[in-house]
Amino acid sequence: MILSTLKQVELMRKNWPTFKVLQRTRWFVLWEGSLRPLCQTYMVQVLLQRMKNYNKSTIPLIPRVTVIEPLLRRRSEDPDTPIPHHYPNQYNSKLPILCLYDPATKEWYSGCSVARTIIPWTIDWLACYEGWLATGEWTGGGRHETAE
């Protein structure tokens, strides 16, 4: 079952009332709100978008999360090592897209509620990011697909 954008908005309003809808069309919803996983508050944007594939048919909604403030950064002790578990953002290199789930395991699908998955996963991601920033170790698990 696919949750419509209307339903997603309703669930977000109920579960995360401080998150505001910045834009909404038939094709996407953009929210913005703050999270404080540990001691630092982050402003994040969540984009839920219908993606078009090469034959112009649409595929189900894909969520993308970026951290607006403060900007994510590399470790000053090791500036050559990139931030773990993110996708590059082709529209804005300063706002990498967080990799919150493994597509191979189908942890996310269009029947999932953004409010009950993506947002708590973002909290987890930010907590692990802070730990990595402080210690150099990402302790929350996960896997990378090595780029060719």
Add this chain to the structure above:
Amino acid sequence: MTQINPLRPPLTDPADILLADVAIRIQLSRTDYDKAVQRYQAINAWIERDESPLKGHVELFYPQGSMAVGATIASKLKTDEFDIDVIAQPDLPDNVSPWEPLDLLYEAIRGKPGSRYYSKTKRRTRCITVDYSDDMHLDVTPSLRMRNTPERQSLIFHHRAEAPKEPRYVLIANPYGFAEWFKAKTPLDYGFADIFEKRSEEYERMHILTEADSEPVPQQEPLFRKSKAIIVLQLLKRWRNVQYDTRSGRRPPSIMIAKLVADAANRTDRLSEELLLQAQHILSVFREHHDQGRLVHIVNPVCTEDVLTDRWPESRQDQARFINDLGDLVQKVEQLVAGCDLAKVQEIMASLFGEIPAKEAVQAFNERTGNEIGSGRSQYDSQKGGLIIPASMAGIAVASGARATPKHTFYGTERRKR
């Protein structure tokens, strides 16, 4: 007694957990505490041996200072402050000369050449120190009970044997009365004390080093059950040690810090807020005196003749430097309370309390948090948008609003290093 705020259960905020974990790493371990007690008892027995000049003449032998209030820290800095402070109360005449009790106690502890403490004993200006090879020191202060005065109000003696022309004198003090006053002003806040105790015991189990030659000593009361005020006192002593580690001269006395902490104790819900309030309070006391052109003058509240600041600060320069240090402390703790990322928290705690305990605490926190997330056990607070951090492995009930995070796996395309 401070009432626990049900909406703010103790030790759930990450900054508070990290401060508590630093405190756990600097406090005396159970092994070292048992060792300290054994040594204290051994010295007591030694002073009563047959050849001792004080055999049968010590009316009382009791701990004072940090050991008396449960605030001993085991610093690994250059200026180690792993001290056991003890009072020995001999039955000497009131008109005894200032050097006599010190000389007598020195002879009683040092003993004959070749005896167990002979090479370890030093005669200091107001006490006799026994230095152990593992950096523990035991300071025994002779004091004469003043009759018809509040309990254990006593005379202590000041005499520098190596500087015979310097003034020698007698002071009035009541360290026992101070310890009792301090304990009354800093009662346990039970919810917090329970969690801190559990957390300390978890740490001990993971890091315990057993000593083949020591036997366990029965605890008279739980070692790790402490109020926020005592933990803050330990953190402030550690902070003081870090600041003064490479400086020459005297440093602000622990008993002065203890007195000021007790004056403003337990008015907050959170450990970080307690630390901030205490730092601000101490700073305001110092600033007030400094602005009036005076050196700070802090007395024992149960014995006003007992001046806790009689040897420090010695000058306005000493005082100004400490005020500067306090200002820096306040500014950094304010950042912790307001919120900052874990890297910043680590940086602040390292500058305040030393790199080793700060890094260890953050590393352990990161491992625990990541382990919960990676194994699909993480929970979040839907009202605050934050991760719920268990305060203890044993599991403490969390505030309402806790929800389980669905298990997930971080992913991403690995990028090569630049």
